[in-house]
Amino acid sequence: MTVIDETAGGALEVETPFSEQSVSTETPPATLGFLPWTEVTTPFAELLSEDFDGEGEVGEIVAEAFESIRDEQFDEALAELIAETAEAAETGLAGEQPMQLAEQRRQLADAHLAPIGSEAERCVQRFADHVQSLDLEGMAPDQLDELLDRFEIGSAGVSVAGEEFIGGLIKKAKSVVKTVVSTAGKIAKAALPILGPILNKLKALVRPLLQRVLAIAINKLPAALHEPARALARRFGLGQKETEELVEGEAEEEFLVTSFAPTPVAAGDPETLAESFDAALAESVLGGEALEQGESFGHDQERGAAPPSSDELEALAEARSLFIDRIASAQEGEDLTPAVDQFIPAILPALRLGIRIVGRPKVVGFLSGFLAKLIGQWVGPKLSGPLSSAIVDVGLRVIGLEQGRPGQLEQEAAPAALAATVEDTVRRLSEQPGEFFEDEDLLQVALTEAFEEAVAANFPAQLVRPDLQIAPSLGGSFVVRRARTAIAYKKFSRVPEIEVTAAIAATVTTFGGTTLDAALRAAGIALPGRFRVHVYESGPGTTLVRLARLEKIGGAAFPRGAHGQLHPLTVANAGVLLREPRLGVDAPAQFLASRHRISVGQRFFYLEPIGQVETPAATTTASAGEVAQPSDGRVRTDENRREVRLSLYFSEADAQRLAASVSAGPGGTTLLRALLRAAFAAMPGPRRRRRRAPVGRGRGRRRPPSRNRRRLRSSVAKALAEFVRTRGHEFVRAAQDPANGVTVNVHVRGVAGPSAEAEDDDAPAPATAVPATTAPATTAPAAPPTTAPAPVTVTVTPGRSKP
Template identity: 45%
Template sequence: MLNQQESSHLFAAQENPFAEAFAETGNGAAIGFAPWSENLTPFTATLDGGASQSETDRLVAEVYAELRDEAFDEALAFLAEETEQALDERFVGETPASAQERERYADAHLAPVRFEAQQYLQTLEAGMAGLDVGSLSEQQLDEVLERFDPSIGELTPAGEEFIGKLIKKAKGVVKTVANVAKSVGKVAGSLLGPVLNKLRGLINPLLRRVLSFAIGRLPAPLQPHARALAARFTSEAAEESIDEAQVSPANLTDMESLAESFDAAIAEALAGDAAAEFEGEAFGATDESEIETRELEVLAEARGALIERLRDADEDEDLAPAIEQFVPALLGALRLGINLVGRPKVVGFLANYLGQLIGKWVGPQLKGPLSNAIVDTGLRLISLEAEDRAQLERSDEVAPVALASVVEDTVRQFAENEDYVFEDEELTQLATAEAFSQAVATHFPPRFVRASLQQAPSLGGTFVSRRPRSLRPYRKYNRTPDIQVTSQIADTLPTFGGSTVGAAMRAAGAQFPIRARMHIYQSAPGTTLQRMVRTDRSGAGAGRGYINTANVHPLTPAAAGVLLREPKLGVAVPAAYLRSRQRIAAGQRFYILEPVGAGAPPTLPAGPAGQAAARRLRASRAWASVNMRQARITVGIYLSEAETQKIVAAIRKGQGSLPLLQALTRTYQDMERLSAGGQAPLRMLREDGEDGETFEDFAAHRGKLLPPGLTAQLRQRLRAWVMPALTKWARANAEAFVRAAGHPDPGVTVRIRLTAVPGLDAIRRMLRGGASAPSGAALRGTPSIAISVTPGRGGK
């Protein structure tokens, strides 16, 4: 145990993050670490991933995999976004006093959607009663299901999209019931009624959680163990759970996780005794306390109180008590906050450490220069909303907001350390100093920061907190650099969902090379990309139309290095936070490239029409999934609406199938390239209880890897199977592609299904530990290949 003198010497030896002109020697003894010993927090609630699966488990796994549809996930997110926007337009601010009114207004906004959903599912359930769907062919079943397609009343754009995707999911449930009934030897009618009844029963709880998310409360999943359930069944979910353990998500619950739990509940209802009640289900709860939590509300209030305390503090005042009161509210909103629960001595050390260092910047004589410097670095260049402008007019809050952001980021980054750091005093102090240095470099103007710590010295900017007192704040970089972007640069930069920045910009109508303004953001606890881009008003004219969620990209160190030659401005996050715009990390950074001048895309309209138009601007991308148990691989290739119409125009001009084949090949190759970085995962449905990895290296649990030679051969064989099949299909199906492109849904999806894939059974046995690695010869056969084309996006 370090004594007070040793602790003081260690603190003094640490480098001060501030530039030499602003550095002062602190009293290290006052930050001393008193002796302590805490037990680890007992918070753990996971399923036993090591247990072998029963046949029912395997059935649930397959049903769950069939039901997963990212289009439904996005429709759910769109509904939450639209509801939140309706609240913003109706109410000013997010004060606790208006909470009940906001809740009632959101409920009224969702009421028509609830009615249409219940009406359709009730009609479908009644119409399918007594019908043996297992005896119908696929075409006959499609014809029966189409009879129940509703004539939807007046709904908002998000309401229409949600109902449309719900109808698609309900039809998928019926077809899955028919297939399951055949496989288990049951009459489909005995399963269908209870499952459709369960699906209808999930609608009200689902929409209640959408409401909770929209008003800034964090809804519980439809069943508590949904994420663990998914982790048991798919290697992708297992890998994401490992990744997410390294950093906290921006929201403890997101719309994608909610959709996952919705599908898991349906899968369990279908695979189990569908008429039975499930013990301990949360999705049937009516008690509000079981549905939602209020971490963001508590954090917003605590952050506001800290800002006021820093604003009113005297120069020599002890700020540790104020910080110590703030920290628990922040930890409650962070998944990794549990790392510090039950460690009051560590929290006390944090508060003393931060109180001393930021205390040098409070008081009229000290915060004035900091406030002026923040404004002078370019804050006035941002066209601020009324709430932010009012904050600036109170210039005495500019510095306190920056200091509160430093405290918040320091605690968040410190909490991301592993437990052993908190158990060693020297490591704790070093980790705190590192987190504080990074936070200062983020929120202080560069002239106050040591040169070696500055994140982008060539830009000279700083991150400024936007809506700091709200439930969903974010930070924006107060420089908007102009850069030149070529197609070569854009096509090498990955973005969310296994696509590239180049594909996203082409989908929006941009033409390369292009000049662009680069808007840079950082998330905070509670941030959603939808809320961030909606509230940002830095663009004007065409820029405001282009600043939308589809054009937000992750600012990794590699992307910052390529675009700005400032790699430290980017933030590295686990791959789980690079796959979907719905699931982001606290502290993650993003950028939007706003085209200006020649090559800029058309301006999107304002309001709901612009939102709907932006949602059609989805980039081309490809994905793949492997079902080891059934020796099946499915490859999907989605071509954006812009690319689809370009191909259609070329086909109609008599250019044949070559433009179609070129687009399909390029998108498939992008998937292969991006999969190495974990942003275009090869999803693997596991056959048993063993964990697996998700990417094309087919990594297995506990570090067991396929031999590199076999991995390369498997990739090569998949490409050798898919490419010739696509060439043959494109040559004969150009007109089918054109017909699919004429559908109202944007873009076209081409799906390649490979069955009886040689070698997968041998790989499965190896992953289970029952056999040695198969030779490359095991992959030499030829699978059966079927290719289909459908309008819109299909994402399994």
């Protein structure tokens, strides 16, 4: 079927993506089998701060302070606090239009955060008083740890997320104290006397941080950073700089070669917020001007003032709601161009890559006419019937009724699907390079493909051409949930049941490069097992924490950390689990490193276990408030010091299993095998075509020549074997600690320096390391090039620690 489009001034034949077959009742497909797959292991890459050009030792001190302050648990606490505040802001206001009662929502959110802010400031002040009473001069690290641990937060009398937030602040305060004490004498002025001002700086940062939490919670977009905050973000390669490179940098080329979804969600993410906070705090260890720059991480403002923000998400929700109403009331043959014309300007500001179309009225006009004509065939009392019926047939139980009005689903099914189709088309088109908008032929091709992909995702399968269907064996389509709100997202209308074995789960990778089987073990899920597969797609403003709460993922028993059960549905993962690779969407590495940084249009899956309940080991042995994390391995390299640090973390479930094997007798082989697998997965792999790394994330991460890699692997293997043979009981003792899981740290000194990167892979390389010693893990000064063997130190600690 073709449609004549005359919006470009001439007659163009446009092949529609809709099927010409009549609508038929869809029957659920049978349970799926599986395709064989090769095991793929992706190392987990930890953020590394960029060297400060021209700052020498001072820059190194700030970088070390930043690394010591960074805390994944604090990122999680911020995410939960944002979600908790959002729920408090919506209490009693459910169903209201986003732009209505905005001030009431802000007041509710502020009332929820006010006691948390006051208690946080009081707690930081009590900690500062505690530190001031200590004699820190010449204190050994172990003794300092013991004295700092004596400080107890006590009962804060605030919400659970609030208590975790305050606990994270005190943990950062302790890291600052340790950094200042360890670097005393390395900077021009005495370091210890500035501890008080530094902790006062931390206290002063609490309110600005909570103001940004409030803004994100009520769906306001925090404004861009101001100076000196932008300079600080550029120094650490954080937030704003990363977004700029996403739009204009080399990564753009990567987006164009496959089905990437590179538009960042418009909501501020807690990880970027925490990084900016940590950067400001790290810089304060220098004292002087760093302490005099005020807030220096969010915006320049008077104390207590609300940060500048914008309401693109709320404006988009309101425009979407008006568009749905307009389409529902339209008559057959009515020109929908004015309705689309009003809708598109609200979509673009919520897409950071929408800048490609903003300011191009000719393109917007062409887009409006194109979409209005193609969706017109589904508008009107008679024409919308088949679409509405098909959606209700497959999506009734998926969507539900947020508003609760009888018949609402039937009335809004078709208009909501058409709104989602328009929105997806605009987003996909905005992701194209700027040159596409200068050439009408390129624009026509890009727009046609964008519309086809949008229809394939949002229309029931029987109404889509067979060659475009994203999951033919499943049927179904994505259906918008909470379409009239600023937190709209989608859910796939089919929930297939599959069986997952340990071998299959080991080939599916999730955030941070960890594997699905590790994530399921951490959640207490046994394999093989049967699961229902729930598939979701993010929209502007979506966060996985709020999505997990809204979908009640994990059940009522384990609401906190439930977003950890959401995994990216990439093309490869969809092929392995569902045998439908087109149901998956690939995403750039920036959106696969953390659950707090995702893109619009990115897809995720949740495996709901059938016949077993999630019982994370953390609920019985780990510290309260901790979330069970899957086993993973991380690496940090420092070319200047010629060091490599590996952090091999084992979840509580894996740690208990390995400890039991060691305690039972000849269990050393099992432990050594697990250590070697984790270490080799985390270490740099073979060379590939190099790409420019994002600012602040590539320091010292160049891969060594193959001979150096072999020697590094050999040295680490010998050190781990010696550790298991002589000190395996330390792993057992660490597993008995109340902390969640066990971390084995491997510190290799004397690795090949930066000049070795230029060597041929077959050229001789200097010796790298010898078997492990039992010396304590300390930071070694930069060593001159030498062929003398260098030590490998292996230490084990309870809980999760950084390399």
